[in-house]
Amino acid sequence: MSEQERGGLPRLGFLASHGGSGARAIAQACAAGELSALPVALASNNSASSALAWARAEGLAAAHLSSARFPDPAALDRAVLAFLQEQRVDVLVLSGYMKVLGPQVLAAYEGRVLNIHPSLLPLHGGPGMYGDRVHAAVIAAGERESGATVHLVTAGVDEGPVLAQSRVPVLLTDSVEGLRARVQATEGPLYVRALREFLSAP
Template identity: 65%
Template sequence: MNLAFLASHGGSAARHLTQACRAGELDAVPVALISNNSRSPALDWAREEGLKTAHLSGAKYPDPDDLDAAILTFLREADADLLILSGYMRELGPRVLGAFAGRVLNIHPSLLPRHGGRGMYGDRVHLAVLEAGDTASGATVHLVTAGIDEGPRLAQEEVPVRPGDTLETLKARVQAIESGLMLRAVRDLIADLRLTENRI
């Protein structure tokens, strides 16, 4: 399976999964990375890793349909099989979601369906958990669909919310489990896809 990543900033999931591929912990090949941010550190990192890269954004393609088409063209040229959103701060269009249905993954820093949806990302999620008085938080890997954070959940791991937790302490606890959770989810999805393909 060829992995493609979409990142807006540092691309931590892309880095961890690529490292896992290089170490033989994940039977896949990282091939490409797209960023909507021309200054994204993930773009520089991906170039150094030998991945095919592209800066594709609304600034280049003001029409969302054109941007959707450009992303899909790039992914097809890169021969991508599976898409991983690695801190990608834009919605994917219907062409990409249709072409890669069941093959686009995202990780969200809460126990979905709690604290998901439009506008819920990054620090906002952890603050919402604290403000709600939740006793547990965590991370969820889910398939990406047209609805924000509404796709089928593939993997979920819980961490405690401790008395006296701050945004920083809770965020650090959740981030500590994200890499391993994403790796397991990608590994399981690849195994499921291969099994399905062998049955056809």
């Protein structure tokens, strides 16, 4: 039985590849009492990621789990799942995680994995669409509006149900850097709001 089912706070686990800005925003909201959840664990596929260093400094269970350590994809999938289960994670939050989740993790956490993507899905999502590639595609397509999307993770990349979106204008003079900055400014608050609504849903 999970912590959530026992009436305690839901336990959050994070996967991040670089800075983990979403994880940091969510942890800050939890500490401030704005979000009723308990961050407990973070794993990264990048041993040098600042997200991993941050997690250790914050006292979260932290692990480097990557193909460098587990060359067999099935073994890596099992290692990630074992880490999450050892920490009794109830909800898994992806924070700039640049790898596709394995089938065992997806099955064990079905309906309980959240991700944030820097466009208004279903526009400009899918395999290979991440970071500045997304913003460049938005500008090239002549979109008038962009933003960020929090969605549930399924086997299809960026295909899960949308939970919440933020919206920003795309300016005629926009550069990738300018649009990125405008979208990123909305991502932390959006992730916190989407997670709060997700956790309070019946």
